Structure formats: structure tokens, C-alpha cells
Amino acid sequence: MQRVRYETNGGPDVLFTEEAAAPLPGPGQLLVRVEAVGVTLPSVLHVREGPAPGPLAGEVVGEVTAAGEGAGIQPGTRVAGMCLQDAYAEFVLLDRGMAAAVPAHVRAAEVVALVRSGLVARGACTAGLVGRGESVLVTAAAGATGVLAVQLAKAAGAERIVAAVSDAAKAPFALRYGADEVVTYPRMPPQHPVEVVLDGVGGELLGPAVRSLRRGGRLVAFASSGGSVDTRELVARNASATGFQMAALAGDKPGLFACWRDELWDWHRNGLLHAPVHAQYPLAEAAAAHQAVESRRTQGKVVLTTSGD
Numbered sequence: 462m463q464r465v466r467y468e469t470n471g472g473p474d475v476l477f478t479e480e481a482a483a484p485l486p487g488p489g490q491l492l493v494r495v496e497a498v499g500v501t502l503p504s505v506l507h508v509r510e511g512p513a514p515g516p517l518a519g520e521v522v523g524e525v526t527a528a529g530e531g532a533g534i535q536p537g538t539r540v541a542g543m544c545l546q547d548a549y550a551e552f553v554l555l556d557r558g559m560a561a562a563v564p565a566h567v568r569a570a571e572v573v574a575l576v577r578s579g580l581v582a583r584g585a586c587t588a589g590l591v592g593r594g595e596s597v598l599v600t601a602a603a604g605a606t607g608v609l610a611v612q613l614a615k616a617a618g619a620e621r622i623v624a625a626v627s628d629a630a631k632a633p634f635a636l637r638y639g640a641d642e643v644v645t646y647p648r649m650p651p652q653h654p655v656e657v658v659l660d661g662v663g664g665e666l667l668g669p670a671v672r673s674l675r676r677g678g679r680l681v682a683f684a685s686s687g688g689s690v691d692t693r694e695l696v697a698r699n700a701s702a703t704g705f706q707m708a709a710l711a712g713d714k715p716g717l718f719a720c721w722r723d724e725l726w727d728w729h730r731n732g733l734l735h736a737p738v739h740a741q742y743p744l745a746e747a748a749a750a751h752q753a754v755e756s757r758r759t760q761g762k763v764v765l766t767t768s769g770d
Contacts, residue, residue: 464550473751486529499573519548574736574762582609593618603631605762737761
């Protein structure tokens, strides 16, 4: 099989394709013939910043070809899940707890656009207690997670959704998927403060994000890039800040994780939730996919494919 790896840190050009034997599933594991892999920002950052060599993680969708003892899913089942090791490959191993059956009719690229990003967006909206009639600011609103957070906040009854994007050219995209207004970094906070900020950027944007809150507001941070929150700003606003990580939820509350996953599929099937795909690249062009993510010009999910899907 083909797989993509890296041995030193750097830009997308350090990625290379090699031939390798397909892995063997152990107890509780599934061997999956991959249709598509989602490219995540954390994996892109790991390649650039370390450690090296390190895992190339990503959301995968494909057909189970073999199952280890106790895996509980039969070969021939189409599944999706988060692969934490060697996800950029024609065959991958999925832990049973991270895999779930997915509809046969949904395009592979849409599946991986919804698997992780949808759960992160769902969790962020829940952590922020987004309620009917409230106003919500979503950062990175044109990204794979942000565009889903905009839609889910609208579904939760938010009255006003402000999409924060890095480039004004992304404004039509954010508006198309439910935003009511758009602001660009670093021109924040918006003219009128909001009850909830869902932040997928972190870093230096956390300060403006907190200043976007009205009194009693809530900030939810779910970015992998980290950053610091000035508690004086929180105190001045009687505001709160919390974090959300999808992997922690899957480990701590697997029942809730599964429930949210089923909800996302129901909403998608009924046309209430759309998972836009920015671009698809063949597995051998992983470097181009990473370059697209690093450019911060994407609108929706970047996907690697191993087939003609």
C-alpha cells in the first residue's frame, strides 16, 4: 500500500510517499481500506513544528476489510472515524471506539468533512450554551469546523451570528451558510458585542475575542494553537471561558459522543446541515493539501482521496 510520512519538520515539502505493508488489526481494531482522509490543522502544525517523525492523524472513511478480536464490526461495513496514527494511507487501523458505520450514499469527502469538524462544532455550541435569541461570534468561520458551528448555532436558535474570517473574500461563503454579518481579523470586536464567542483560532485573537463579549458572556476555546486569556477582561465583563476538545469527550463520555454523531447524520440527511469541501487531492499530493491549509484561504474541508470519489 501507499502511505505518506515525514522524517524531519518543515513545510509541506517534507512529506513523502512510500510503499508499506498493510497493518494487521489487533484486539478491538479495524483494518479499513480508505476512500478519503480529512486534513486537519493540528496535523499540518505537527509536520511544521514537531515532533518528528510524528503521527499524521486525520478523519478517515472506508470499508472494513478485517477486524480484530472484540471489534464488533463486520468486514464489508463502511465506517468513519478519527485515525491517530498513519491516517494518510490506503489502509489504516481504527480503534473500535473511534469508528462508526456511515451511510453508503454519502460522498466520502462529505463524510470526512462532517466526522471530526461536526463533532467539534457541536461540542463548542453545547459548551457555550448557545440559546434561542442570542448573538454568537464564530472565528475561523470559513473553515471546516467554523462553517458547521455557524449552522449549528443557527439551528440552536441564535438570532444573530457574526462570522469572523481572515479575508473579506470569504464573506460570501460565510453568509451563504447562515452568518448574518462578517468581520475580518484583526478588526474585532464587532460593533455590537455578543453573548457567545466560539473560537477556533486562539493565539493573539483570544484578546479581541474576549473583548467581543457583552456582560455575562461566554467564550469557548477549541483551537489547537493555544493562547492566553486575560482574566481581568473576564472579570470586567462577568464573563466566563471554557475549553472543548473532541478527543476528551470521546474518552470521557462515549455515549454522548455517539449520540451527537447520530444527530449530525440525521441533520445532514435531512438537509439541515451542510459540510462543504474546499478541495480534494490524491493521496500522493498530500503536500499540496497541506499547502492549501497553511495558506489560510480555504473555505470548507481539505480532503485526500485514494479513489475517484
